[in-house]
Amino acid sequence: MARVLLSGALRRHAGGRAELAIEARTYRELLAALEARFPGIASLIEGRTSLAIDGEIIADPLLETIPPRSEIHFVPRVAGG
Numbered sequence: 001m002a003r004v005l006l007s008g009a010l011r012r013h014a015g016g017r018a019e020l021a022i023e024a025r026t027y028r029e030l031l032a033a034l035e036a037r038f039p040g041i042a043s044l045i046e047g048r049t050s051l052a053i054d055g056e057i058i059a060d061p062l063l064e065t066i067p068p069r070s071e072i073h074f075v076p077r078v079a080g081g
Contacts, residue, residue: 049074
């Protein structure tokens with residue numbers, strides 16, 4: 001089970017929860033599980049955040065697998081010039 005840490009708008013959308021335990025083997029499963037618990041949260045994540053798994057940031061996580069007992073963070077994307 002992954003340990004998912006939420007901040008900012010994601011935390012507010014999850015009823016103030018900062019940490020969740022989610023059973024997911026892939027990024028897609030993770031999004032589906034979050035969306036099932038907190039409808040609308042996936043739209044705040046997809047395309048707006050990168051995924052950090054155990055401290056490694058993955059900019060394009062669509063096909064990413066999630067190892068058991070991982071720590072997950074959603075990192076806001078920063079645009080610059």
